[in-house]
Amino acid sequence: xxxxxxxxxxxxxxxxxxxxxxxxxxxxxxxxxxxxxxxxxxxxxxxxxxxxxxxxxxxxxxxxxxxxxxxxxxxxxxxxxxxxxxxxxxxxxxxxxxxxxxxxxxxxxxxxxxxxxxxxxxxxxxxxxxxxxxxxxxxxxxxxxxxxxxxxxxxxxxxxxxxxxxxxxxxxxxxxxxxxxxxxxxxxxxxxxxxxxxxxxxxxxxxxxxxxxxxxxxxxxxxxxxxxxxxxxxxxxxxxxxxxxxxxxxxxxxxxxxxxxxxxxxxxxxxxxxxxxxxxxxxxxxxxxxxxxxxxxxxxxxxxxxxxxxxxxxxxxxxxxxxxxxxxxxxxxxxxxxxxxxxxxxxxxxxxxxxxxxxxxxxxxxxxxxxxxxxxxxxxxxxxxxxxxxxxxxxxxxxxxxxxxxxxxxxxxxxxxxxxxxxxxxxxxxxxxxxxxxxxxxxxxxxxxxxxxxxxxxxxxxxxxxxxxxxxxxxxxxxxxxxxxxxxxxxxxxxxxx
Numbered sequence: 001x002x003x004x005x006x007x008x009x010x011x012x013x014x015x016x017x018x019x020x021x022x023x024x025x026x027x028x029x030x031x032x033x034x035x036x037x038x039x040x041x042x043x044x045x046x047x048x049x050x051x052x053x054x055x056x057x058x059x060x061x062x063x064x065x066x067x068x069x070x071x072x073x074x075x076x077x078x079x080x081x082x083x084x085x086x087x088x089x090x091x092x093x094x095x096x097x098x099x100x101x102x103x104x105x106x107x108x109x110x111x112x113x114x115x116x117x118x119x120x121x122x123x124x125x126x127x128x129x130x131x132x133x134x135x136x137x138x139x140x141x142x143x144x145x146x147x148x149x150x151x152x153x154x155x156x157x158x159x160x161x162x163x164x165x166x167x168x169x170x171x172x173x174x175x176x177x178x179x180x181x182x183x184x185x186x187x188x189x190x191x192x193x194x195x196x197x198x199x200x201x202x203x204x205x206x207x208x209x210x211x212x213x214x215x216x217x218x219x220x221x222x223x224x225x226x227x228x229x230x231x232x233x234x235x236x237x238x239x240x241x242x243x244x245x246x247x248x249x250x251x252x253x254x255x256x257x258x259x260x261x262x263x264x265x266x267x268x269x270x271x272x273x274x275x276x277x278x279x280x281x282x283x284x285x286x287x288x289x290x291x292x293x294x295x296x297x298x299x300x301x302x303x304x305x306x307x308x309x310x311x312x313x314x315x316x317x318x319x320x321x322x323x324x325x326x327x328x329x330x331x332x333x334x335x336x337x338x339x340x341x342x343x344x345x346x347x348x349x350x351x352x353x354x355x356x357x358x359x360x361x362x363x364x365x366x367x368x369x370x371x372x373x374x375x376x377x378x379x380x381x382x383x384x385x386x387x388x389x390x391x392x393x394x395x396x397x398x399x400x401x402x403x404x405x406x407x408x409x410x411x412x413x414x415x416x417x418x419x420x421x422x423x424x425x426x427x428x429x430x431x432x433x434x435x436x437x438x439x440x441x442x443x444x445x446x447x448x449x450x451x452x453x454x455x456x457x458x459x460x461x462x463x464x465x466x467x468x469x470x471x472x473x474x475x476x477x478x479x480x481x482x483x484x485x486x487x488x489x490x491x492x493x494x495x496x497x498x
Contacts, residue, residue, distance in 0.1 A: 009076040015065065016074075017058035018089060019129055025051030026122040033115035041113060045104035045463055048118040052097045052125075059086055059093070071494070077197055078136040083492040084344065088132045088267040091348045095260040096125045098355045098467045103252040105461020106362050110158065110250075110369065117157055121256065124150035128264035135275075137186045137196040140268055144182065144232070147264055148175050151257055155249040161369060167248025174231070174241045182228025188221030198276040205279045222277060222284055226291075229272075232265035233321045235291045236298035243306075246314035251365055251372070254310060255358030258317045259351035266324055266347055270340060274331060275495055285332035292329050292425060295322030296432035303439045309361055310372045312439055313354070316398060319436050320350055326422075326429050327413040333420035337493040342412035345489045349405040349478060353397055356471030360391040363458055377443065378450040384458045388447045390468050395440040397475045400433050404479035408486075 013020070029047065033039070063086045066072075071082040099121060107113045127146025134140035152175065156168020190196050192215070193204040205218075230238040246254045273284060299319030306312040324346050330339035364380065364387075365371045381388040397406035410433060417426040460468075478485055 012074050018055040021055040022122050022126045026119050029115040029119040044115050044118050045100045048100040052093045078139045079133040080135040084495050085133045087492040091263045091351050092128045092260050095351050099256040101463035101467035102359045104463040120150045120154050131264040131268040135198050154253040158250045163248035167245045171245045178231035181224045185221045185224030188217050192218040201276040229269045234318045236294040239318050243311045243314040247310045251362040255355040258354040263347045281332045288329045292325035300432040300435040326417050330416040330420040339416040340493045341489040342416040344492050346409040349409045357394045359468050374446045377446045380447040390472050399437040399440045405475045408482045
């Protein structure tokens with residue numbers, strides 16, 4: 001009787017085609033890969049790349065539908081479709097696409113060729129995608145855990161390397177604490193508002209006035225949510241896991257964590273703050289300001305004293321998180337449109353830069369993935385001049401040199417901060433960029449001007465070479481002709497319900 005009267009929510013299957021494609025790709029890799037003999041070399045990566053391409057086609061269709069029919073919610077308003085979500089989803093797919101190309105040669109070199117890592121990339125992308133489109137805190141938490149569990153396994157996936165096992169364990173333990181903070185924050189916000197839906201939380205908080213200003217539970221809940229997000233984006237002082245995990249994890253995985261993980265966490269953070277909590281801007285804006293300052297300064301200063309390239313890029317990733325937080329802080333002010341646009345652009349461009357950088361590190365690290373110190377980069381220009389040139393392009397772009405995508409990214413967030421009249425934060429960001437430039441200069445000097453006693457050739461697998469080439473072309477092309485991406489980002493500035 002109950003089954004006859006039960007009516008489920010209407011599900012827009014076509015709009016969810018991108019997610020169903022990722023799920024189908026994961027299932028095929030795991031099930032077919034387990035019941036048939038080992039596939040030919042390169043087929044796992046090829047299948048993963050094709051999966052992302054098909055998913056991208058569905059996103060193109062979804063972008064057109066949102067453009068024509070407007071933003072919409074689905075499945076009992078638990079997920080949303082808007083340009084902000086679609087462009088963020090594309091950034092995640094680009095991360096999977098490039099990482100799969102880099103991973104192919106890496107796994108063959110380490111004699112680990114199999115479907116497991118590729119399946120985990122797709123499940124991580126699925127979790128990241130759920131976080132991006134989530135319009136409900138419970139759905140957001142489910143996406144967060146799907147992403148996190150996949151990354152824990154990926155970090156520990158190099159079974160012959162002790163540092164990889166240690167990285168996975170550290171990430172798992174500290175990630176569990178962060179998830180607990182996040183979930184407790186959801187519980188407190190639900191206790192105050194009576195709902196976990198972002199739009200309904202907004203309406204409840206706007207429609208109520210606490211004459212006694214006794215909203216301690218709400219403030220604690222918001223604070224715990226921010227703590228959970230700060231851990232995922234590696235914001236200081238919640239970044240303690242980042243250098244050790246980045247150093248110990250397989251190099252292709254490190255690039256994936258720094259790209260897809262940050263895109264998902266920042267996209268979800270922006271949606272929660274702007275859609276659900278605009279009435280509490282005066283409460284969360286100072287917290288974001290402090291986090292941005294600590295992350296900018298801490299990431300830049302700690303990076304320059306490192307001697308391991310992966311740790312240097314880990315702290316560089318922390319510094320970049322500070323720049324993105326500058327854009328998030330600017331979104332709390334009146335000129336919210338430019339700030340959200342700058343955040344989306346930064347996430348998209350940084351995803352490509354960091355994967356390209358770690359692709360070069362993957363090639364240099366050699367068998368065992370252990371040659372990642374500055375000394376191991378010595379003489380790279382003599383052994384592989386093209387690879388050294390590609391690394392230089394990525395480094396100067398991360399430093400924010402004009403005519404590169406990094407300049408467009410940093411200029412956007414700093415301009416948004418100035419427009420929001422956060423002059424002190426903008427100045428701190430520019431000073432942090434100068435400090436971080438020394439880090440990138442150290443790496444370039446080691447690659448170009450230092451002599452090395454090791455004259456062995458650096459192998460560049462076909463997939464890795466293609467990924468590096470695509471990243472270089474994209475970095476320069478966007479730096480010279482940024483208009484098309486900025487136009488797309490301008491459309492992604494309006495979030496459903498904001």
